[in-house]
Structure formats: structure tokens, C-alpha cells
Amino acid sequence: xxxxxxxDPKILEEVLKFSKNVIDAPxxxxxxxxxxxxxTPHDTxxxxxxxRLLHYRPLTEKQHKTPLLISYALINRxxxxxxxxxxxxxxxxxxxxxxxxxLDWGTPTSMDKYLDFDDYVNGYLDSAVEHIxxxxxxxxxxxxxxxxxxxxxxxxxxxxxxxVKNYVATAPVIDGWRDTTVISNLAKHMDVDxxxxxxxxxxxxxxxxxxxxxxxxxxxxxxYVKFFKNIDNKKFVDNFLRVEKWLGDTPPIxxxxxxxxxxxxxxxxxLIQNKxxxxxxxxxxxxxxxxxxxxxxxxxxxxxxxCSMPLHYAIGSEDxxxxxxxxxxxxxxxxxxxxxxxxxxxxxxxxxxx
Amino acid sequence: MHLMSSKPQALASxxxxxxxxxxxxxxxxxxxxxxxxLMGFNQYLTEYYKQLASAWEGAQKKVNLxxxxxxxxxxxxxxxxxxxxxxxxxxxxxxxxxxxFGENYGKLVSKELELTKHWNNIANVVLQSVNLPSxxxxxxxxxxxxxxxxxxxxxxxxxxxxxxxxxx
Numbered sequence: 001x002x003x004x005x006x007x008d009p010k011i012l013e014e015v016l017k018f019s020k021n022v023i024d025a026p027x028x029x030x031x032x033x034x035x036x037x038x039x040t041p042h043d044t045x046x047x048x049x050x051x052r053l054l055h056y057r058p059l060t061e062k063q064h065k066t067p068l069l070i071s072y073a074l075i076n077r078x079x080x081x082x083x084x085x086x087x088x089x090x091x092x093x094x095x096x097x098x099x100x101x102x103l104d105w106g107t108p109t110s111m112d113k114y115l116d117f118d119d120y121v122n123g124y125l126d127s128a129v130e131h132i133x134x135x136x137x138x139x140x141x142x143x144x145x146x147x148x149x150x151x152x153x154x155x156x157x158x159x160x161x162x163x164v165k166n167y168v169a170t171a172p173v174i175d176g177w178r179d180t181t182v183i184s185n186l187a188k189h190m191d192v193d194x195x196x197x198x199x200x201x202x203x204x205x206x207x208x209x210x211x212x213x214x215x216x217x218x219x220x221x222x223x224y225v226k227f228f229k230n231i232d233n234k235k236f237v238d239n240f241l242r243v244e245k246w247l248g249d250t251p252p253i254x255x256x257x258x259x260x261x262x263x264x265x266x267x268x269x270x271l272i273q274n275k276x277x278x279x280x281x282x283x284x285x286x287x288x289x290x291x292x293x294x295x296x297x298x299x300x301x302x303x304x305x306x307c308s309m310p311l312h313y314a315i316g317s318e319d320x321x322x323x324x325x326x327x328x329x330x331x332x333x334x335x336x337x338x339x340x341x342x343x344x345x346x347x348x349x350x351x352x353x354x
Numbered sequence: 355m356h357l358m359s360s361k362p363q364a365l366a367s368x369x370x371x372x373x374x375x376x377x378x379x380x381x382x383x384x385x386x387x388x389x390x391x392l393m394g395f396n397q398y399l400t401e402y403y404k405q406l407a408s409a410w411e412g413a414q415k416k417v418n419l420x421x422x423x424x425x426x427x428x429x430x431x432x433x434x435x436x437x438x439x440x441x442x443x444x445x446x447x448x449x450x451x452x453x454x455f456g457e458n459y460g461k462l463v464s465k466e467l468e469l470t471k472h473w474n475n476i477a478n479v480v481l482q483s484v485n486l487p488s489x490x491x492x493x494x495x496x497x498x499x500x501x502x503x504x505x506x507x508x509x510x511x512x513x514x515x516x517x518x519x520x521x522x
Contacts, residue, residue: 011427123507186450186456189457191460191467194467216446316425
């Protein structure tokens with residue numbers, strides 16, 4: 001008896017098309033070093049050690065009085081907030097008439113291994129805030145902290161409430177014990193003292209490993225399948241390469257800062273319990289009494305909503321807003337949803353208070 | 355004449371080999387300890403791959419149960435792929451989230467750091483043999499530099515704040 005197996009011709013067609021796309025890819029895509037992630041024009045207005053304060057050029061004739069400083073995360077770089085014109089967090093805020101500054105933490109080297117939370121909070125961030133206050137003739141500014149930049153900005157706002165008019169916490173890392181992500185599980189079992197003593201700064205490769213265990217099959221296989229399937233779509237390819245370049249460029253984290261971050265946030269969970277000290281000063285979240293806007297992504301697999309949300313309930317502000325969005329950690333700041341929903345809501349809230 | 359001919363090691367007292375020879379026992383000790391730590395490292399590495407293999411096996415069984423038929427067309431392949439990715443991502447996330455994985459991974463990294471420490475100690479012997487500062491000595495300089503920069507930075511900021519208040 002002879003049985004004949006039939007293969008759907010569409011399957012063959014798909015396989016052939018996919019193979020052709022893989023072969024054509026080198027001709028159609030740019031090399032990573034040909035892509036510039038500096039999108040919106042800006043000037044470096046202040047520098048301290050390796051940090052730079054960027055001031056974006058206005059896109060509107062009139063601007064709100066209170067400037068906004070963004071404290072970006074310690075992992076990867078600030079470029080994701082300005083990854084391309086249509087998805088740029090920065091550009092959107094400029095178009096809404098805000099005066100936007102960004103703090104670039106720079107690239108720490110071996111000699112920066114002793115930089116700690118105090119240096120970042122009371123040194124670099126404070127220095128940037130003071131510069132903006134002087135330059136803009138404002139006594140207070142608006143501050144936004146994203147991810148681990150949110151931890152730093154939260155500590156700063158609690159220690160220097162007199163300088164912060166409005167506080168925006170975007171997926172901040174706050175309550176390590178409630179965090180349900182893989183990152184927190186790895187952090188809880190880490191001998192961070194030995195790590196810092198032996199290798200100094202936290203190497204980027206370790207962060208890449210941590211990224212690789214987050215949705216490994218969606219991110220490690222499906223993402224690239226989609227890329228090759230869409231190789232003819234110039235916009236898709238450009239966006240993909242920009243994000244890939246951003247993902248592959250994370251600076252080391254200074255050893256002492258990393259040690260305190262892992263211990264105080266993930267292992268001992270001191271910040272949310274009002275037991276954390278930075279540079280010998282006690283961080284009391286109740287001292288955050290200015291208008292505060294907390295943004296959370298429901299599908300965040302880097303900083304889970306349970307990790308960020310407690311900030312809203314712990315602070316002393318009476319004027320506080322909590323918003324949750326049906327997206328992920330990066331989707332909240334660089335997607336069409338962020339342009340259509342997240343940024344207009346933030347802009348409205350901020351404009352009323354700026 | 356006697357000194358010149360019977361103590362040839364004195365001739366080499368400023369060269370690298372004398373210092374290296376004096377510390378060669380240290381290098382041997384480090385190498386022995388590296389061997390011991392390597393055994394521990396391999397133990398945790400084996401457990402790491404065992405955990406991955408077990409998660410893979412479990413996930414594949416779930417996929418087989420949920421999608422037992424061989425996909426016949428493009429839509430079915432797409433649906434099968436979705437099921438496969440979702441189940442594998444879920445099961446592996448569950449593994450990476452588990453206490454067992456976290457503990458073993460922590461120990462694996464810790465052993466790797468022990469190996470790095472021995473490697474650093476050997477490098478220090480070589481550095482000292484050519485009169486270069488050891489890692490600890492360089493660290494001391496970094497620490498001192500950091501402390502000085504911090505003090506200067508705080509003083510500068512205070513001064514700036516006072517000047518601003520004065521001018522206001």
C-alpha cells in the first residue's frame with residue numbers, strides 16, 4: 001500500500017521566502033555602528049566626572065515654566081527615551097511644551113568602583129538639579145525617574161524635597177521583596193560582597209545574562225523570526241536595529257552602587273520600609289510630599305507592578321496619581337501606546353502643575 | 355672573589371626571576387586551590403544544565419499533549435509555534451523564578467568568583483615580580499581618589515549654593 005504525504009505548497013513558499021530574507025538581510029540592513037541613536041537635538045550643558053546633563057532644544061514657541069529632568073536607569077542608556085522620532089518620549093514632551101533635561105550617567109571605568117548611592121543621589125543628581133535651577137531661574141524642578149533611575153530619583157526626592165516640585169516615577173524599583181521577576185530571584189541569591197570585591201564594577205556581560213533569561217524563547221527566537229520576516233519593511237527594520245543596538249550597549253555599574261542597590265532593595269528591602277540610608281542620611285518616603293505621578297506597566301517583566309506600586313502608598317503626598325498601562329517595561333516609554341496614552345496623560349498632569 | 359663567584363643569585367636580585375622564584379610557592383598553592391574550586395564549579399554547572407534539561411523535557415511533554423498533531427499548513431504551523439513558545443517561556447520562567455535555580459546559580463557564580471580570585475592572586479605575583487602595583491594597591495589608590503573627589507565635590511557644591519544664595 002502506498003501512502004503519499006502532501007505538503008502544503010504555502011509552507012514551502014514560506015520557507016523559501018524566509019530563506020531568501022535571511023540571505024538578503026546583510027544587503028538590506030545597516031551595520032550597528034552606522035545607526036546613530038542621538039535623535040532629538042540637544043546640548044551638553046553640564047558635566048561632572050563622567051556624567052553629562054543634556055538639555056533638549058525646544059520644539060514649541062512657549063514652554064511651561066518648570067523644567068523636567070529625567071533620571072534614566074543604570075542599565076542600558078538613555079537613548080531608549082529618544083529611540084526614533086515617532087516613538088520618542090523626549091520629543092513628545094518637547095512638543096507638549098516642556099523644557100526637558102536628561103542625565104546621562106556615562107560609562108564608569110575600573111577606577112569608579114567606589115562610586116556609591118551617595119555619589120549618584122547627592123552628587124551627580126543633585127549637581128544636575130542645582131544646575132537646572134540656576135539656568136532656568138526656578139527654585140524647584142520636575143523630576144522623572146525611570147526603572148533603577150527611579151530608585152535614585154526616589155531617594156533624591158525624599159532627601160531634597162525642597163528642590164522637587166513634581167515627581168514622576170516610571171516603573172521604579174522600590175519593593176524588592178514583592179518583585180516577582182526573575183531578576184529579583186537572581187539578585188536575592190547573589191553574594192554581592194564577593195562579586196564586588198573580586199571583579200569591582202558589575203560587568204555588562206552579567207546584565208546580558210540576566211536579560212537572556214527573561215522570556216528566552218519569545219526574545220531569543222520569535223523576535224528574530226519576526227525580524228527576518230519583515231526584512232523588506234524599512235521602518236520595522238530600522239526600529240528593530242535601533243532597539244537591538246540600545247539593548248547591546250549597557251555600561252558597567254559601579255561596584256559599591258551595585259552592592260548597595262542589591263542589598264538595600266532586593267535582599268534587605270530597606271527603601272520601602274523607610275530603613276535605607278544614603279550618605280549617612282535617612283530616606284523617609286513620607287518626605288515625598290509634592291505632587292507625584294506613578295506609572296506602572298502591567299506586563300513589566302523587569303520590574304513587576306508589585307515592586308513599583310508600593311511607592312504610591314508609602315509617600316506623604318496628598319496629590320498623587322497612580323496609572324497602570326497594558327504594556328511592558330520598554331513599551332511604556334517607547335511605543336505607539338506610550339505616544340497615544342501614557343505621554344498625553346503625563347503631559348496633562350504635569351502641565352497642570354508646571 | 356668568593357662573593358662574586360659563589361652567590362650568583364645576588365646578581366639577579368633586581369630582575370624579575372628572583373621575585374617570581376620567591377613567590378612561586380604561592381602560585382603553586384593557588385593552582386592547587388583552583389583545581390579544588392574547579393571541581394565545585396563543575397558540580398554547580400552540571401546542576402545548572404540538569405535544571406535546564408529537565409525544564410526542556412517537561413515543557414516539550416506539555417507541548418506534545420497540547421498539540422499532538424503534526425501541523426499541515428501555514429496557519430497550523432503558526433499556531434503550533436505560538437503554543438511551543440508560550441509553554442517554553444512559562445516553564446523556563448518558572449524555573450528561573452524558583453528557589454532551587456536561584457540558589458544553584460548563586461553558588462555557581464560564587465565559585466566562578468573564587469576562580470577569579472585565584473587568578474587575580476597569580477597575576478599579583480607576576481605583577482610584583484616586575485615591580486608593578488598589585489590589584490589591592492591599585493584599589494587603595496582608587497579608594498583614596500574617590501574619597502578625595504567626594505570631599506572636593508561636596509565642598510564645591512556647598513560653595514556654589516552659598517554663592518547663589520548670596521547673589522539672590
